[in-house]
Amino acid sequence: MTVLDQRLSEEPAVVLNGPRTVGKSTLLHRLADRLGRSVIDCDDPATRAAVRSDPGRFAGGPSPVLIDEYQHVPELLDAIKAELNRDLSPGRYVLAGSTRYATVPQAGQALTGRVDLMDVLPLSQAEIDGQAGDFLVHRLLGDEGMPSGSTPSVTSRDEYARRITSGGMPVALRRPPGKSRSRWFANYVELVIDRDVVELSRVRQREMLPRLLSVLAARSGQVLNVAATAEAVGMEKTSAENYIRLLEAVFLVQRLPAWGTTLGSRVTRQPKSHLVDAGVMAWLTGLTPEKIAKNDPSTLTEYGHLVETFAVGEILKQVSWWDGPVSVGHFRTAAAEEVDLVLERDDGAVIAFEIKAGTRVARSDLAGIRALRERIGDRLIASVVLYTGALTFTYEDGTVVMPLDALWTNQP
Template sequence: MEPLARIAKRRVSDLLDDLLQVEPVIALHGPRSVGKSTVLSALATARGVPVLDLDDPGTRDAVAANPQTAIATPGLLCVDEYQHALQLLDALKAQLNREGTLAGTAVLTGSTSQDALPRTAQALTGRLHTMTIWPLSQGEISGVNEDFLPALRAHPDATVAARPSSTTTRKAYVDRLCAGGFPLALRRTGTARDRWFDDYIRQSLERDAVELVRIRQRAMLRELLGRLAGRTGQVLNLANASQGLTGERKTIEEYVRLLEDLFLIDRLPAWGKTLRARAAASPKVHVIDSGVAARLMRVSPAKLATLDPAALADFGHLLETFVVGELRKQVSWLDEQVSTGHWRTHDGDEVDYVIEFDDGRVLAFEVKANERIAGADLKGLRTLRDALGNQFIAGVALSTGLRSFTYEDRIHIMPIDRLWTPVSPHRP
C-alpha cells in the first residue's frame, strides 16, 4: 500500500456544511491525530475566520481567563480542542440566551468523548449537536465516494450484481488493515509507521488519559489496552481480560471506559436482545483503528500474510475489526439515525454487525477471512433472516474471495472491497 501523498477529502466536511444551516453549535469529537484540526481549518479558511487552537498553552490560558472576549468574534467561531477551556461553553450559552439560538454560531473539536467531560460541558444541552470523526475510510484514502450502505438498503440485488468480481488479494487486505486510517500513519511506511503508532499509543495513555482523570496505575492501563487489543473482534470478557492485574474490578471497568473516552477502543453492544430469549447480552470489543490494533498485538504484514495457525487467528480478528470500522464510518454519514450492534445467541448463532434503521428494517454482515465461504458459514445470517421475516433487507458475508453473488434468498457473498467500491460509477 503506497503512502498517502495528499490531504484526503473528508465526508464529514460536507455534513458540517449542511448542519451549519440548522444547528447553532456543532462539536466534532474523535481520536487525536484523526484530522479534526484539518477539517476545522479548511472550514475556517472557507468562512474567512480564525481558529482558536487550545492545544497551544498561551491561547488556552488567554481563552480560559477571557471566555466572553474569546467568543466575541464576527462570523463562525471555530475552536480546536475545546475541552481545555470549558468556560467557553458557559460564555456561548450566555450569548445564545441574549442573541437567540442562531444556526452556524460555532464549531468545536475535541479529542475525548463528550460524556467524559465534566458536568459543565453540558451547558449547551439542546443547542449542541455532536458528531464523531473516525480514522480515514478506505474510500477517503482512495478518493472515492462510498455509497455501499444506501445502495444495499435500497436495491440489494442490484448492488450485488453491480460489481461481480474483485482483484484485491489477501496481501492487499493485510496491508490495508495494518496501515489503518490515521493520516499521519498512512504517510509513513515500515519502521517509521511503527514508531508513529508507538508514540501515538504512549501519548494517548500518558498525556491524554492523565488530563481526563488521575491515573493511579499507568502501567496497568497500558497492559489492559494490550490485552483488549489481543481480543479485538471478540466478545468482551472483563474477568478474563483482567486476570492477573492488580486493580479492583471497579478500577478495571473505569479504565475500560477511559480507553473508550479516548477513542482507543469501542464496545459494540449486543443487538436483538428482545428478538430471542437466548440472545447474548455481552458486547464485543474493537480497537478503533486496525493499524493501532495490529501494532499493539505486534503483528506485522509479513506475519499476517502467512498461513501459520496463530497468524490466521490474528488475521481473522483484525479483519473483523477492520471491516466493522469501515461500516462504522459509513454509518456515521447516513442521513438517518440507526442502531448498530452484533448478534449472538447461546445456541451458537452469530452475526458480526447489524444495522437497524428507524423503520425496523435490518442489514446484517458476517466477516470471513477465507476466500471461499461454505453454506455452514451462513448459519447466523439465515437464522436472523428467518427470525426477522420481511424486516430483514439483506445479509452479506464479506470475504477475501473475488466473486460477488447471491447465495440464496436475501443472503449474499461479496468481496470485502465492495465496501469502498462505488456502486454507481457516475457518482462523484
C-alpha cells in the same frame, strides 16, 4: 465540507469528535480560511490559559466561533450555553475535540439538545484511494439495492493484509511501513494516554493502561468480558471497567452494543469491543503482512479478529456519513450463533453483515444470519457476508457473499 455546511445551516453548535491526528484541525482551519475566521486552539498552552481566564470573551465572537481541542477548557461550554440562551441561530459554533463529548466534564448539562455531534474517524479505504460515489452501505441504507458484483475483485490476499494492517491514521500512512511507522504508533499511544487520558481522570495506575490496551487489542472483535480482561491485566474488575471507559473516551477503543436484546432471553446482552483503528490494533498485536503471509494457525486466528475490526470500522465510517439515524450493534445467541454487525434504520429495517477473513464461505457460516432472520423475518432487508475471495454470489435465502473491497470500490 458539504456535510459540515449542511449541519451548520441547521444546528447552532456542531462538535467534530474523533481521535487525535485524523484531520479535525485541518477541517476546522479549512473552514476558517473559507469564512475569514480564526481558530481558537486550546491545545496551545498560552491560548488555553487565556481562554480559561475569560471563557465568555472567547465564546462571544462573530459566528461561527471555531474552537479546537475545546475539551481542555470545559468552562467554555457554560459560556457557549449562555450565548445560546440569547441566540439559537444556526451556525454559531464549531468545536473540535479528541475526547468523546459525553465524557467531557460539564458537557452533559451544558449543551444538551443544542449540539450536533459529527464523528471524524480515521480515513476509510475509499478516502485513501480518493474514491467518491455511492458506496455499499449507503446503497443498502437507501434501498438502492445490492451492486451486481459482475466484475471479480482483483484485490489479492497480500493487498488486503497490507491495507488492513496499515489502518487509517493519516500521519501513520505517510510513514513507510516498518520501523518508522511502528515508532509513530508507539508515540501516538503514549501521547494519547499521557495527555488525554490523564487529563480526563486522575489515574492511579497509569502504567496499567498500555497493558490493558494490549489485552483489548488481542480480544478486539470478541464479546467484552470485563472480569476476564481485568484478570489478564492483574487489575480489579471495577478499575478495569473505569479504565476501559477512559480508553473509549479518547477513541482508542469502542464498544459495539448487543443488538436485539428484546428478541428473547437467549440473545446475548454483552457488548463487543473493537479497537477504533485497525492499524493501531495490528501494531499492538504484532501483526504484519509478512507474518500473516506465513499462514501460522495462531496468527491467522488473530488476523481473523483484525479483519473483523477493520471491516466493522469501514462500515461504521460510512454509517457516520449517512444523514439519518442508524442504530448499530452485534447479534449473538446463547448457542454462539452470531452476526458481526447489525444496522437498523429508524423505520425498523435491518441490514446484517458477517465478516470472514478467508477466501471461502460455507453454508455453516450463515448460521447467525439464519438465527436473526428467524427472529425478525421481513425486517431483515439485506444480509451480506464479506470475505477475501474474488467472486460475488447469492445463497438461496438471499444472503449475498461479496469481496471485502466492495466496501470501497464502486460497482454497478
